[in-house]
Amino acid sequence: MYILKPDLGEEQTQADIDRFNEVITAQNATITKVDKWGRRKLAYEINKLTEGFYMLVTFEGAGDIANEITRVLKIHDDVVRSIVVRLDE
Template sequence: MSNKYELMYILRPDLSEDQVGDAVTKYQDYLSETGAENLEVQVKGKRRLAYPVGKYLDGIYVQMNYEADGSQNAPLERMMRLSEDAIRYLTIKLKKRAIIAQENATAEPIADPADD
């Protein structure tokens, strides 16, 4: 059974654009190879952290949304834990209400009948 997941992770702020691209591609390729579908990646850019993580005050935020059976999550998080590029990560399973709200937010706005 396939579930929808959202993975948010923070990369070190001192990475170059090429290194960020390589890190994102590494995790994206892993998910694709292990059967994840509808993979969407959004690099949110460098932002200030709410609190220091190690010696870092900033981080590069990346969000991945995908559908999978869940067996990919633990090995992917292990890859991130062992990597020096990712300083924080969190994977959540989206609930049906969140999925519906997300789909409604991306849908076309309905035309106002008063505009006619």
Template sequence: MRKMETLVLFSPELTVEQREQAIATLSEVIDREGGKLLLVDQWGMKDLAYPVRKQMRGFYVRFEYNAPNQLVAELERIIRIQDNIFKFITVRLSDQAEEVA
């Protein structure tokens, strides 16, 4: 398993409940696919450098997790079919997952 990070940009028009439900859905995908969620870091509403889907603001959330190979593909597939997510990026943090006690 590798330590991964996915940064997700949510629509600013989502209510708090809708955003929490979307975050819970992504967290469930990580658990279901055999990963271990380490951190969900909500950065909050930020101004964007350029318009994305005619919006100049977005809500950023960073997921940090240990993941087997197939998890990233499934997580990105789920993210792509969500209408409330504008953009995302997944980055490998290290080749070896850290053991969390």
């Protein structure tokens, strides 16, 4: 899951989503589900922002993929917060 800045335009938001999906697929992972939750109010203020654009991406992959995705999300300026969790079957 990641949260993008709410003040991005529709084109920039979609470009960021596409970029992060490409990072996932470049790591030999399969995206099983992409949920655009849309613009929602944050639980608390982050960097003077009270809203964010929520994205939930479910994928399957092996190896060190979670570390690479976390690294990419942390260095991108449009990402407010992100978390990668492993789901048990």
